[in-house]
């Protein structure tokens with residue numbers, strides 16, 4: 001048997017030393033293609049034959065498109081592991097991978113600090129409505145005229161966290177330092193140790209009583225036609241018990257209608273967990289007073305209603321964009337490749353495939 005083969009989709013920018021440990025044990029293949037059509041043709045030509053594991057970056061979607069059934073069918077059947085560099089893996093159809101025996105890993109934990117940090121920055125900036133002042137200053141109008149309305153202090157306010165995973169819990173700890181009271185909603189309640197004093201409430205209470213709502217839930221996209229809803233609703237998945245319900249548009253017009261008037265929203269998860277058009281309406285009506293966003297429904301496109309609104313603080317998906325965190329994420333994903341090649345297992349298999357963990 002020859003040396004194992006690893007497919008590199010995207011680039012290694014930081015963890016060169018860690019990556020050299022992969023080239024020590026495997027032949028690394030990089031595609032020549034720069035778009036999906038050519039990538040599929042390249043794969044069908046046999047260029048990736050024998051590859052057992054692939055490392056992919058978020059930006060490699062520009063080369064391959066989404067990892068769906070069509071792409072997987074074009075890849076050699078030898079692929080058993082897909083190691084994604086990123087916490088969110090909504091670019092990957094996990095059901096399609098599962099059906100083809102491809103195990104998928106992501107990089108949880110590594111992203112927690114940086115993402116929670118930017119969430120806190122957006123939270124404070126949106127509470128203080130800094131965007132209006134920043135825009136006025138850049139336009140040469142100092143603070144603007146009339147002055148932007150004064151913002152709000154975080155102290156004593158309720159922060160409602162929707163999705164209390166690693167990032168949500170990290171954010172809760174940081175928000176406590178600003179005197180915020182933490183509530184959360186998840187599909188299921190956490191252990192007291194993980195709650196760390198945060199109060200578990202139903203989604204409706206979270207929406208109705210939070211002063212600030214932070215979205216920290218993953219984007220899970222279910223197939224059209226499959227009945228699956230978010231939160232405490234009957235889940236009628238027919239194909240695979242491994243699939244989670246869809247979180248797309250978890251926050252849409254009916255949820256905005258339940259929110260405390262004047263609520264501030266922060267989204268560092270994925271744009272599509274919130275209906276962006278409904279958010280524009282909720283800002284216009286004043287139901288939402290201000291918002292801090294790192295992610296957008298159709299990145300890099302941004303809804304013009306968000307760009308035009310001075311109460312919207314915008315960052316171009318930079319949540320994990322620090323040298324330290326980029327390094328940690330690459331190292332984490334490379335650990336997964338190394339384990340896949342040398343031991344046939346992953347360090348952080350995605351939760352939907354937990355039952356497949358070796």
Ligand SMILES: O=CC(=O)O
Nearest residue numbers: 086087088111320
């Ligand atoms: O958005 C960043 C990530 O998914 O890691």
